[in-house]
Amino acid sequence: MLAHTDLVISAWDGSRLVGFGRVLTDYVFRASIWDVIVDRDYQGQKIGTEIVRRILDHPTLQHVELFWLCTRRPGFYERLGFSAKEQTGMVWSRKNSGSQA
Numbered sequence: 001m002l003a004h005t006d007l008v009i010s011a012w013d014g015s016r017l018v019g020f021g022r023v024l025t026d027y028v029f030r031a032s033i034w035d036v037i038v039d040r041d042y043q044g045q046k047i048g049t050e051i052v053r054r055i056l057d058h059p060t061l062q063h064v065e066l067f068w069l070c071t072r073r074p075g076f077y078e079r080l081g082f083s084a085k086e087q088t089g090m091v092w093s094r095k096n097s098g099s100q101a
């Protein structure tokens with residue numbers, strides 16, 4: 001998973017990994033943000049906000065016109081300027097499809 005991820009942003013307290021977020025992108029039109037997570041003991045200290053800001057501000061992503069993500073925590077991303085109005089997301093789950101393909 002990490003080897004095929006285009007950009008990883010991580011937060012550390014010494015040698016302890018306390019925050020993580022990753023991006024898959026074509027570096028031009030689209031970037032999808034995945035797995036933004038902050039250690040429970042470190043939540044509420046703006047680490048999640050900083051991870052998302054560093055993704056949006058990253059020098060290699062400055063041409064990307066649309067950042068896209070799936071979340072069960074829309075409130076967190078709305079504060080960062082994300083909107084649910086632009087697109088309707090749909091998913092196909094191999095696990096739930098019954099497909100063996």
Ligand SMILES: CC(C)(COP(=O)(O)OP(=O)(O)OC[C@H]1O[C@@H](n2cnc3c(N)ncnc32)[C@H](O)[C@@H]1OP(=O)(O)O)[C@@H](O)C(=O)NCCC(=O)NCCS
Nearest residue numbers: 036037038043044045046047048049071072073075076079
């Ligand atoms: C959601 C998550 C990444 C936020 O990280 P964090 O470092 O705790 O968040 P921040 O400290 O940067 O919070 C920024 C603001 O968002 C708010 N916020 C945090 N989590 C929120 C949530 N789930 N819903 C609404 N608002 C939220 C905070 O209250 C804070 O508000 P403030 O600016 O008024 O103080 C973190 O709580 C987490 O890892 N949760 C579990 C995993 C998860 O849900 N990941 C999301 C991808 S599906």
